[in-house]
Amino acid sequence: MKTLKQLLADKPKTLAVAAPDDSVFQALCVMAEYNVGALLVLQDGKLVGIFSERDYARKQIRNQRSSKETPVRDLMSARVAYVGIDATLEECMSLMTEKRFRHLPVLDDQGQVLGILSIGDLVKETISAQQFLIGELERYITS
Incomplete structure (x- = not known):
């Protein structure tokens, strides 16, 4: 399975x-x-928040201003979970599942943003790795 560094690349x-x-x-x-x-x-x-479709859908309805008048800071999620570059895909998926969000920033040791992963990125890589493993097992069994 790929590392986070490989996925971000x-x-x-x-x-x-x-x-x-x-x-x-x-x-x-x-x-x-x-x-x-x-x-x-x-x-x-510096990362100060994340703004998602979910933030817009759930928070803008309570806002009394239009989208053109509302600053992102009013709707963004300011408490952002993130991982370091050494986290495993399993750790990322576990965190995203536990906290119920679909986007996960990856930061370096100095707090600089290296990238962002979606749950789709992680699922796609998991499926790819499983397909590879199944293929290897089938080749082993038939040889």
């Missing part, structure tokens, strides 16, 4: 991000442009 190098003061409308446009379900919210290069 396979992803586009440009991260989809927003700033806390960006409007929610701007953030949604970035999400549409990159075809992603969540944005890392960075301020001065």
